[in-house]
């Protein structure tokens with residue numbers, strides 16, 4: 001049976017299921033009940049060091065189109081002269097009070113220690129190495145940028161089991177963006193809203209990436225995937241604006257316009273904003 005779940009209808013179904021199941025499990029915090037109607041789009045823009053150039057253009061598009069994105073910062077690559085600009089950008093707000101750009105921890109140096117990503121910052125390195133790098137990045141955010149990083153995404157999306165424990169030891173991290181197909185192990189301390197009910201008490205969510213490292217944006221393929229994507233509580237699109245040329249910028253803007261068409265009911269959110277939206281902390285418009 002094919003049912004296209006939409007907004008209130010989806011909620012009605014879920015409430016009915018809750019009642020029918022005899023309320024064995026409380027549904028009050030069910031992700032779908034808390035989600036806005038329609039698709040949530042999370043832009044995961046990786047590899048920012050210094051601002052300027054393409055990053056300025058990318059952020060200007062976010063502002064002009066009233067959307068938002070998460071930007072993964074490589075702490076070591078941020079030159080001192082960029083710090084005031086990053087702080088200024090972090091203070092640009094959406095209408096709902098959330099930042100237009102959520103800066104998040106994308107590792108301390110993003111260095112490939114072996115070719116072909118055999119050893120990367122959080123992959124096949126030891127516990128102390130990973131913990132030190134994670135801490136350096138978090139402290140760069142808090143001590144230098146005066147911003148709290150609530151989200152993480154590993155360079156190349158490569159991690160090992162030990163990484164999970166390290167991230168969990170930083171309680172300010174609520175969101176881990178991850179590409180599930182690379183490693184198949186179960187994340188015990190993390191819950192993916194695509195798979196599980198998120199309770200009010202869940203401090204950590206894992207968000208799985210749907211579109212990896214696009215070099216170009218073919219709106220037709222997003223259009224084709226839309227019905228399937230719209231069944232999910234959110235989609236993550238991973239991008240690298242620093243490497244874009246004119247053509248890719250234009251295609252990206254076309255994609256944004258596609259999602260902004262009223263019939264698609266898409267809402268853009270940053271990773272932490274999505275986490276908070278599920279915990280009913282949305283600041284009223």
Ligand SMILES: [Zn+2]
Pocket residue numbers: 046047106110154155156
């Ligand atoms: Zn990266």
